[in-house]
Amino acid sequence: MPAISSDPSLLDRLVERLQSKETLDLEFKSVQGSIGKSVWETVSAFANTSGGWLILGVSDEGEPIGVGNGHERSKQFLDQIRNSQKISFPVCGAHDVEIQQVSGSDLVVVRVPAAARRDRPVYVQGNPYVGTFVRRGEGDYQCTKPEVDRMMREASDVATDSTVLPHYGLTDLDEGTLASYRRRYQTQNPTSPHLALDNSEFLRAIGGWRRERERSEEGITVAGLLLCGKEDAIREWRGRHLIDYQRVPQRNSEERWLDRVTWEGNLLGAMDALLPRLVEGVDIPFRLSGATRQDQTPVHTAVREALVNLLVHADYSETSASLILRSPSGYEFRNPGSSRVPESDLYATNRSDPRNPTLVRMFRLIGLAEEAGTGIPAILKAWRE
Structure with missing residues (x-):
């Protein structure tokens, strides 16, 4: 009562x-x-x-x-x-x-x-x-x-990035990107037995290739296509670009932007293309670690973590693109959809509920994603430094 x-x-x-x-x-x-x-x-x-x-x-x-x-x-x-x-x-x-x-x-x-x-x-x-x-x-x-449909998708415990894409295969993957991923994987995991596998078995080991028992069908997963798919294959699956990057001038400028990229390719390529743009011009104070100059600042760390978070946590079922704005006053990273973790927990705890757990694991295997739940705190810690 x-x-x-x-x-x-x-x-x-x-x-x-x-x-x-x-x-x-x-x-x-x-x-x-x-x-x-x-x-x-x-x-x-x-x-x-x-x-x-x-x-x-x-x-x-x-x-x-x-x-x-x-x-x-x-x-x-x-x-x-x-x-x-x-x-x-x-x-x-x-x-x-x-x-x-x-x-x-x-x-x-x-x-x-x-x-x-x-x-x-x-x-x-x-x-x-x-x-x-x-x-x-x-x-x-x-x-x-669409908002109701999004809530229904989010309610499911079945990760959409592990879904097998019918009629997609190894020919829809970019060989150069996959080779680049494998080199990074080898650097991070030099003794892994997965290094000896062919491409399809290697993809299976990291979650990019899977067999769906219910449908007795196997092939490239959504995560596999997003990680290293060809641009035309991703465009055919999604219908529009994944990321909109804009470097904008001061508010009173007549120019709308100084640099813009509408990225339609895979996420590993996006990481390589966008990170240099995001840190270009960032001041690097002279610091030594032993006899070696340190070229990474806390700003570099925070921006890299923010970009990785944007890429691996986006809702790629949404029609709108992720947005990155760089202005003279700072950075803004915006994903469509909503967070699966309450805002208070994002900043105060290590609670994790990844929308794309396979993508998170793929990036973590090559040293580009923190352990579960540490992304936002890591960004804030680096930014404060």
Whole structure:
């Protein structure tokens, strides 16, 4: 049963945030009768975004007007949240609901946690394509079909980069890129037995070639094509370029950009083509390690890690390209889609939930990706240095 509290401190803090316009994760509803569909739309929006607080019995202006009987209203909420016709997943439990008594009126305070990736989309009306909402700014917004499809893809534990591509084979791979990868692999793993394998078996060992037992089909995986595929094969599979790199001038310049690359080829080639552009002109102070000058600065390290993160964590099922902006004031790396790890965990923990685990492993095998969950902290550490 929800707890009853006459301590208004929680409500006071929430009202204060409302008045300061911090309302991304805060919503007031003037519920006095039955719980209407707008309440469930807000629950859906909070659950599909970053969670939030839902206060029942408060006007839009933040004035407490009550919900009538707080016990009845909270019971109604908890009963209905278990009804799949109301909402697809019971994201809240009794421990998330509290009755606040303010000026003799009962308010119901609901903490709506963010739903786990595997439980999304959380939707109402029994239909994800009409009942899925997300939180943007101060309101709830209905998701488009591509947004719902993205959530459904993300909910799966089957990594899309391990999918075998029908009708693609070794002839769709760039021999020079594969040879370059093998040389780097040998440098990092000089005693590996995989060095003696032919190309198809070597690809199988690193995840670029696979047999799907369900379909009794084997061939190049999505990760294999992305790693070292020919440009025309990647374009045929995806339909547009993977990465848009722009070096832009000062804001008041008449030029739109100083350098631009729309990359349509494989990811190893992208690494070789874009990293020099990203670090070109970066000041290198004179430093010695023993008798050898050090040409790598913390900026080089941070930029390299950011580029690798962009390449291996992008959602390549999305139609839009990854974007890299270099300006006089800094760098911006932007992938389509959303992070599979909450923002707070990205910066504070080593939690990892890679979208493309095969690609991550491929890059790690040649020393171009950190261990799971250390990418963002490594970037921040290098940048602070």
